[in-house]
Amino acid sequence: MVMNGKKIPQSTISRLFVYLRELTELDKINIRTISSAELGERTNLSDAQVRKDLGYFGQFGVSGSGYAVGELKNALNNILGKDKIWNVAIVGVGHLGSALLAYSGFDTHGLKIVAAFDADEKKVGKKFLDITIQSIEEIKQTVKKKKVELSILTVPVGKAQEVAEELVNAGVECILNFAPVSLNVPENIKVKDVDLSRELETLSYFLAGKNGNNKK
Amino acid sequence: MVMNGKKIPQSTISRLFVYLRELTELDKINIRTISSAELGERTNLSDAQVRKDLGYFGQFGVSGSGYAVGELKNALNNILGKDKIWNVAIVGVGHLGSALLAYSGFDTHGLKIVAAFDADEKKVGKKFLDITIQSIEEIKQTVKKKKVELSILTVPVGKAQEVAEELVNAGVECILNFAPVSLNVPENIKVKDVDLSRELETLSYFLAGKNGNNKK
DNA sequence: AAAAGATTGTGATTCTTTTCACAAACTCTG
DNA sequence: CAGAGTTTGTGAAAAGAATCACAATCTTTT
Ligand SMILES: NC(=O)c1ccc[n+]([C@@H]2O[C@H](COP(=O)([O-])OP(=O)(O)OC[C@H]3O[C@@H](n4cnc5c(N)ncnc54)[C@H](O)[C@@H]3O)[C@@H](O)[C@H]2O)c1
Ligand SMILES: NC(=O)c1ccc[n+]([C@@H]2O[C@H](COP(=O)([O-])OP(=O)(O)OC[C@H]3O[C@@H](n4cnc5c(N)ncnc54)[C@H](O)[C@@H]3O)[C@@H](O)[C@H]2O)c1
Numbered sequence: 001m002v003m004n005g006k007k008i009p010q011s012t013i014s015r016l017f018v019y020l021r022e023l024t025e026l027d028k029i030n031i032r033t034i035s036s037a038e039l040g041e042r043t044n045l046s047d048a049q050v051r052k053d054l055g056y057f058g059q060f061g062v063s064g065s066g067y068a069v070g071e072l073k074n075a076l077n078n079i080l081g082k083d084k085i086w087n088v089a090i091v092g093v094g095h096l097g098s099a100l101l102a103y104s105g106f107d108t109h110g111l112k113i114v115a116a117f118d119a120d121e122k123k124v125g126k127k128f129l130d131i132t133i134q135s136i137e138e139i140k141q142t143v144k145k146k147k148v149e150l151s152i153l154t155v156p157v158g159k160a161q162e163v164a165e166e167l168v169n170a171g172v173e174c175i176l177n178f179a180p181v182s183l184n185v186p187e188n189i190k191v192k193d194v195d196l197s198r199e200l201e202t203l204s205y206f207l208a209g210k211n212g213n214n215k216k
Numbered sequence: 217m218v219m220n221g222k223k224i225p226q227s228t229i230s231r232l233f234v235y236l237r238e239l240t241e242l243d244k245i246n247i248r249t250i251s252s253a254e255l256g257e258r259t260n261l262s263d264a265q266v267r268k269d270l271g272y273f274g275q276f277g278v279s280g281s282g283y284a285v286g287e288l289k290n291a292l293n294n295i296l297g298k299d300k301i302w303n304v305a306i307v308g309v310g311h312l313g314s315a316l317l318a319y320s321g322f323d324t325h326g327l328k329i330v331a332a333f334d335a336d337e338k339k340v341g342k343k344f345l346d347i348t349i350q351s352i353e354e355i356k357q358t359v360k361k362k363k364v365e366l367s368i369l370t371v372p373v374g375k376a377q378e379v380a381e382e383l384v385n386a387g388v389e390c391i392l393n394f395a396p397v398s399l400n401v402p403e404n405i406k407v408k409d410v411d412l413s414r415e416l417e418t419l420s421y422f423l424a425g426k427n428g429n430n431k432k
Numbered sequence: 433a434a435a436a437g438a439t440t441g442t443g444a445t446t447c448t449t450t451t452c453a454c455a456a457a458c459t460c461t462g
Numbered sequence: 463c464a465g466a467g468t469t470t471g472t473g474a475a476a477a478g479a480a481t482c483a484c485a486a487t488c489t490t491t492t
Contacts, residue, residue, distance in 0.1 A: 064488035095315035280458035
């Protein structure tokens with residue numbers, strides 16, 4: 001997380017992807033130049049935040065006029081490693097897993113789903129577009145063969161821990177986990193939780209005005 | 217966000233839900249007492265973090281032995297407003313929307329899906345369990361009638377902004393947005409983005425060793 | 433070409449969140 | 463019940479992140 005001796009916040013990285021998304025849109029509609037204020041406006045962030053985030057990686061702007069959309073887009077693509085294509089596996093092809101498997105939007109982000117696994121014999125062998133669902137037993141060899149780097153875990157909550165262990169055992173280092181459980185994995189493994197109930201509940205907590213509106 | 221004069225981090229709230237989830241599991245298996253260290257272990261957080269988070273809301277522990285699982289569970293249920301049931305609407309019943317609509321796990325979190333909307337005439341009228349998909353035109357009256365408080369936005373990215381505006385217009389104050397776009401809404405409206413491509417990409421960024429491993 | 437205007441890049445400041453560290457409070461053991 | 467062992471609760475310190483603020487730099491205007 002260090003560059004030019006400065007530490008780069010995790011959240012900066014996440015926002016860079018947002019800037020890049022916006023710049024790609026701007027480029028499409030032939031907008032050539034944009035200020036940090038405008039880019040901030042469009043991404044619901046402050047101008048200072050935009051400039052500081054970009055500042056970690058270099059100087060991309062021009063005083064008095066702003067940033068060249070095309071150039072900045074290219075720079076971010078480069079910084080974020082969007083030149084590379086990442087191989088993704090989905091484990092657990094149920095409601096959520098099949099929605100993700102059917103999603104075409106990953107392509108445009110350099111995310112390529114190369115394999116899908118399920119424990120249900122009835123599902124094994126079925127095809128979704130060009131992906132054939134494989135038995136969970138084949139996970140290790142397939143991860144190796146297809147060079148799976150990222151994994152999406154969409155199995156029932158009760159199976160999540162054991163399947164996560166199989167993933168780790170198979171050599172996968174990154175897991176996007178949808179099961180509402182805290183996975184216990186070695187610390188070199190990166191797990192990112194997506195807990196949808198929690199997101200909704202957190203929203204509701206603040207809606208309830210528990211955040212200081214009704215309590216002193 | 218103020219209690220006892222102290223500011224409560226947003227992230228603390230989110231973690232309280234994690235503690236609660238864990239405590240509920242512990243309760244099920246008849247574990248009566250747990251220390252902050254153990255609870256932290258199980259949730260991948262530090263003991264100090266656990267204690268500080270709980271400390272915002274009162275004193276629940278017993279020196280020398282830890283926290284009474286049942287009591288703390290009840291306290292958190294209360295703090296987090298889990299006594300209340302929240303009414304949720306899903307807008308856009310495609311791949312993702314229908315996965316969410318079919319998900320039974322929301323129930324146990326006090327989240328009740330009370331309505332679903334889609335613009336596609338072919339989908340309107342279809343039933344998912346006990347929810348009949350309604351036309352998007354009915355959104356305003358239904359939100360009012362069914363007291364919708366939270367909404368899940370799963371429409372194509374190009375439609376997200378306009379549908380978000382319809383939601384706001386219908387009186388919804390919280391939106392869980394799955395479309396990869398920065399929504400522009402009044403500031404009293406709470407939007408939480410779930411951008412799955414971005415989550416995967418952020419994982420991959422760190423996998424790429426761009427975080428200081430290959431750069432000085 | 434000078435003056436007015438716009439916008440960047442970044443050190444300094446402020447605000448937020450996490451971690452530390454330890455007295456106080458409790459439990460357990462023989 | 464005394465002493466050893468745990469564990470909490472919480473100020474204080476440290477770390478992390480966002481915001482401020484402004485000199486420097488570029489653009490536009492006249
Ligand atoms: N569907 C949702 O909207 C939703 C929302 C929030 C959270 N989640 C969570 O996401 C996860 C998946 O949810 P879902 O609704 O898709 O569930 P699902 O039951 O529809 O699908 C789970 C799939 O995993 C497969 N599976 C079971 N054990 C397996 C194993 N050992 N190895 C490989 N595959 C296995 C099942 O055969 C099934 O196809 C769950 O943990 C759930 O709690 C889902
Ligand atoms: N499916 C995924 O795995 C996935 C992953 C990441 C992000 N997303 C995002 O989530 C959103 C939904 O994805 P999806 O795969 O479910 O798409 P989808 O095309 O399967 O479903 C979209 C649904 O929205 C409906 N719709 C269109 N316009 C509407 C309107 N004006 N009002 C109401 N409903 C309308 C469509 O009829 C369709 O049923 C998209 O923005 C997508 O980018 C999806």
